[in-house]
Amino acid sequence: MNSQTKPRNVKRGLNNGKEINVSPSVSLHSNRKLKDAGLFVLFVGPALLAFTIVVIIPFLSGIYYAFTDWNGVTGQIKWVGFDNFKYLFTEDKQFQKSFILTTKYTVVAIILTNVIGFGLALLTTQMLKTRNVLRTVFFMPNLIGGLLLGFIWQFIFVKGFASIGQFTGISWFEWAWLGDAKTAFWGIVIVSVWQGAGYIMMIYIAALQNIPQELIEAAKIDGANRWQVLRHITIPLVAPAVTVCLFITTASSFKIFDVNLSLTNGGPFKSTEMLALNIYTEAFVNNRYGMGEAKALIFFVVVAVITLVQVMYSKKREVES
Known part of the structure; x- marks a missing residue:
C-alpha cells in the first residue's frame, strides 16, 4: 500500500495547524452521548424542574424562615437565630x-x-x-x-x-x-x-x-x-x-x-x-x-x-x- 494513502475509516482534521486522525467510531460515540443527554433533559428536565420549584426551593426557604420571626404576611423579617x-x-x-x-x-x-x-x-x-x-x-x-x-x-x-x-x-x-x-x-x-x-x-x-x-x-x-x-x-x-x-x-x-x-x-x-x-x-x-x-x-x-x-x-x- 502506498504510504500516502489513508485508510477509509480515518478522517482528517486540524489541531493548531497539525493534522490529526479521527476515527468515525469516536464521532458516533460523541453523537450518541449528546443524543442521550438531550433525551434525558427532554424527559427528566421538566419533572426535575417542577420538583425543584415545588419541593426543594420551599424546603430550603423553610429552613431559612425557621431562624426568623416572620409572621407570614408582612415583608419585615428579623433573624432570631436559635x-x-x-x-x-x-x-x-x-x-x-x-x-x-x-x-x-x-x-x-x-x-x-x-x-x-x-x-x-x-x-x-x-x-x-x-x-x-x-x-x-x-x-x-x-x-x-x-x-x-x-x-x-x-x-x-x-x-x-x-x-x-x-x-x-x-x-x-x-x-x-x-x-x-x-x-x-x-x-x-x-x-x-x-x-x-x-x-x-x-x-x-x-x-x-x-x-x-x-x-x-x-x-x-x-x-x-x-x-x-x-x-x-x-x-x-x-x-x-x-x-x-x-x-x-x-x-x-x-x-x-x-x-x-x-x-x-x-x-x-x-x-x-x-x-x-x-x-x-x-x-x-x-x-x-x-x-x-x-x-x-x-x-x-x-x-x-x-x-x-x-x-x-x-x-x-x-x-x-
Missing part, C-alpha cells in the same frame, strides 16, 4: 404535649394497622369465593379523603353511636367519644386504622401470593400446624413487605393531619392536637410562620431519623425467598 428552637424546648408546653401524643398515636396506629392489614391479607388469600369482593370492601375506605372521612365518622361517633346505645343499651356506645380526651384519641385511632388497613392489606396480599407453595406443602407433610407454618415460613418470607408497610405506616402516622382536623380539630381543649395540626395552627392561625417552620424542621428531622432507623433495622431481618 431563639425559636430554645422556646420550643423550654416554654412551648403544647408543642411538647403534641409531640408526645403523636408518638403515642404512631406506635398504636403502626401496630394495629399492620396486624389488622396482615390478618385481612391472610383471610382474603384463602380459597374463598368472595375473596375478591372482600378485598374491594376492605380497600374502599382508603379511597375516601381524610377530611371527608373525618366528617363522616364525626357523625357516626356523635349521632350513630348514641342511637345504637339507646337501642341496644350497651354503655360504651353512649360515651361522649369526641368530648373526652381519652375516647377522642381512640376515635382518631379507629378512623385511621379503618382507612389504612385496606391499603396495607394489598401489599401483604402481593407478598403472600409470591410465597412458593412447595415450602408450605413440605412443612405440612413434615407435621407443621398452621401456627408453625405462619411463624417459621410465612412471616419470614414476607419480611420485605413488612419493611415497606412499617415505613408507610410510620410516615403516615407521624404526618396525620386531615383526620385530626376534621374529626376533633385538636379538641377537647387541644387534648388531641397532633404535631402536624399544631404546626398548622402556629403558622397559619397564630401567624407565627417562623415558629411554625422551626417546629416543622424539628418534625422533619425526627421523622427522617426514625424512618431511616426502622428501614435499616427491618432490612437486616429480611429473608430472601
Whole structure:
C-alpha cells in the first residue's frame, strides 16, 4: 500500500495547524452521548424542574424562615437565630404535649394497622369465593379523603353511636367519644386504622401470593400446624413487605393531619392536637410562620431519623425467598 494513502475509516482534521486522525467510531460515540443527554433533559428536565420549584426551593426557604420571626404576611423579617428552637424546648408546653401524643398515636396506629392489614391479607388469600369482593370492601375506605372521612365518622361517633346505645343499651356506645380526651384519641385511632388497613392489606396480599407453595406443602407433610407454618415460613418470607408497610405506616402516622382536623380539630381543649395540626395552627392561625417552620424542621428531622432507623433495622431481618 502506498504510504500516502489513508485508510477509509480515518478522517482528517486540524489541531493548531497539525493534522490529526479521527476515527468515525469516536464521532458516533460523541453523537450518541449528546443524543442521550438531550433525551434525558427532554424527559427528566421538566419533572426535575417542577420538583425543584415545588419541593426543594420551599424546603430550603423553610429552613431559612425557621431562624426568623416572620409572621407570614408582612415583608419585615428579623433573624432570631436559635431563639425559636430554645422556646420550643423550654416554654412551648403544647408543642411538647403534641409531640408526645403523636408518638403515642404512631406506635398504636403502626401496630394495629399492620396486624389488622396482615390478618385481612391472610383471610382474603384463602380459597374463598368472595375473596375478591372482600378485598374491594376492605380497600374502599382508603379511597375516601381524610377530611371527608373525618366528617363522616364525626357523625357516626356523635349521632350513630348514641342511637345504637339507646337501642341496644350497651354503655360504651353512649360515651361522649369526641368530648373526652381519652375516647377522642381512640376515635382518631379507629378512623385511621379503618382507612389504612385496606391499603396495607394489598401489599401483604402481593407478598403472600409470591410465597412458593412447595415450602408450605413440605412443612405440612413434615407435621407443621398452621401456627408453625405462619411463624417459621410465612412471616419470614414476607419480611420485605413488612419493611415497606412499617415505613408507610410510620410516615403516615407521624404526618396525620386531615383526620385530626376534621374529626376533633385538636379538641377537647387541644387534648388531641397532633404535631402536624399544631404546626398548622402556629403558622397559619397564630401567624407565627417562623415558629411554625422551626417546629416543622424539628418534625422533619425526627421523622427522617426514625424512618431511616426502622428501614435499616427491618432490612437486616429480611429473608430472601
